[in-house]
Amino acid sequence: MTLVRLYFIKHDGNEVEVTAECGASILQIAQENGLEIEGACEGNMACSTCHVIVDKEFYDLLPEASDEEEEMLDLASGLRATSRLGCQLLVTSELDGMKLILPKESRNMIGF
């Protein structure tokens, strides 16, 4: 089991270091560590409440977003160039040390 360190920047600006197992999603890890992230559709790409902003340095290491993810991200509030859906990002060993910002607002598009 390979463990990596991730750093989440919370709404209040404070940074939280967590240890995560490779293969887990960013959404899962954030929720397991009690961080504020909704994940309303439980990873089914039907909301955008798992929106995270990835550190530029690590963004290029991530697999490209699918068309479905891009479409869902377009609905997220506070979208940035390095935005991704936390439920679609799986941790790998090369992401050790990655920083992720948890945006202040999320928009739940379920039912729209």
Ligand code: FES
């Ligand atoms: S949890 Fe809904 S899109 Fe990620």
